[in-house]
Amino acid sequence: EVQLVESGGGLVQPGRSMKLSCAASGFTFSYYGMAWVRQAPTKGLEWVATISYDGTSTYYRDSVKGRFTISRDNAKSTLFLQMNSLRSEDTATYYCTRDWGNNYFDYWGQGVMVTVSS
Amino acid sequence: DIVMTQGALPNPVPSGESASITCQSSKSLLHSNGKTYLNWYLQRPGQSPQLLIYWMSTRASGVSDRFSGSGSGTDFTLKISSVEAEDVGVYHCQQFLEYPRTFGAGTKLELK
Numbered sequence A: 001e002v003q004l005v006e007s008g009g010g011l012v013q014p015g016r017s018m019k020l021s022c023a024a025s026g027f028t029f030s031y032y033g034m035a036w037v038r039q040a041p042t043k044g045l046e047w048v049a050t051i052s053y054d055g056t057s058t059y060y061r062d063s064v065k066g067r068f069t070i071s072r073d074n075a076k077s078t079l080f081l082q083m084n085s086l087r088s089e090d091t092a093t094y095y096c097t098r099d100w101g102n103n104y105f106d107y108w109g110q111g112v113m114v115t116v117s118s
Numbered sequence B: 001d002i003v004m005t006q007g008a009l010p011n012p013v014p015s016g017e018s019a020s021i022t023c024q025s026s027k028s029l030l031h032s033n034g035k036t037y038l039n040w041y042l043q044r045p046g047q048s049p050q051l052l053i054y055w056m057s058t059r060a061s062g063v064s065d066r067f068s069g070s071g072s073g074t075d076f077t078l079k080i081s082s083v084e085a086e087d088v089g090v091y092h093c094q095q096f097l098e099y100p101r102t103f104g105a106g107t108k109l110e111l112k
Helices: none
Strands: A003-007 A010-012 A018-025 A033-039 A045-051 A058-060 A068-073 A078-083 A092-100 A104-108 A112-116 B004-006 B019-025 B038-043 B050-054 B067-071 B075-080 B089-095 B107-109
Touching: A003 A092, A018 A033, A018 A092, A018 A112, A033 A068, A033 A078, A033 A104, A045 A068, A045 A078, A045 A092, A058 A068, A104 B038, A104 B050, B004 B089, B019 B038, B019 B089, B019 B107, B038 B067, B050 B067, B075 B089
Parallel strands: A010 A112
Antiparallel strands: A003 A018, A018 A078, A033 A045, A033 A092, A045 A058, A068 A078, A092 A104, A092 A112, B004 B019, B019 B075, B038 B050, B038 B089, B067 B075, B089 B107
8 A cells, every 4th residue: 555654744943944754655665756835824736846757857837946955865655845944835745645647646644744833 | 837727626525326427637638658747646545645547547556447537738627426335535637748747736525
């Protein structure tokens, strides 16, 4: 059974940093691209970043470029999102998702809440 | 960026009736390989999104055949025949043709 379990969220002050993790199991992690998608309270879904199966290619939405870094450890089947210079508009539930061959997101984690506030 | 625009539903929808949700993209999602990169997800209350339809009309594994997707390069419809209680939630369309991946604002389905 495919499982994606996010961790690392919480309350953080504006301008500070936070690192999210996503532990994957039930599939061969190193075969798949992975992504982060977020959802601000009462809002729609917003793609944040994608990383290729081997970590050599990464893609970001403009509003997080230069502040967020997506990475992965295939030996540990774990996806990461390093978030620096956090802003109030980054407040959201962050979902870890599996990217099936650049076609769709077929599995989603339960999400982790990040609140940026002083 | 490709803008995805979703239509609203005349909520609430009577149980057993059909419902159609529309989605429009600002650019054709038809790729030269013949696939149309339009996906549909359902997010039930308090849950994570789940994949329903990909490539505009292909049902994901385990998805009821009451769900069907159709459309052209820029105009798409998700039809739910005989709406049931488990169909309640927010439906999101998404394009996977190019980066940034973009979603519609979501369409809420409520049951009568």
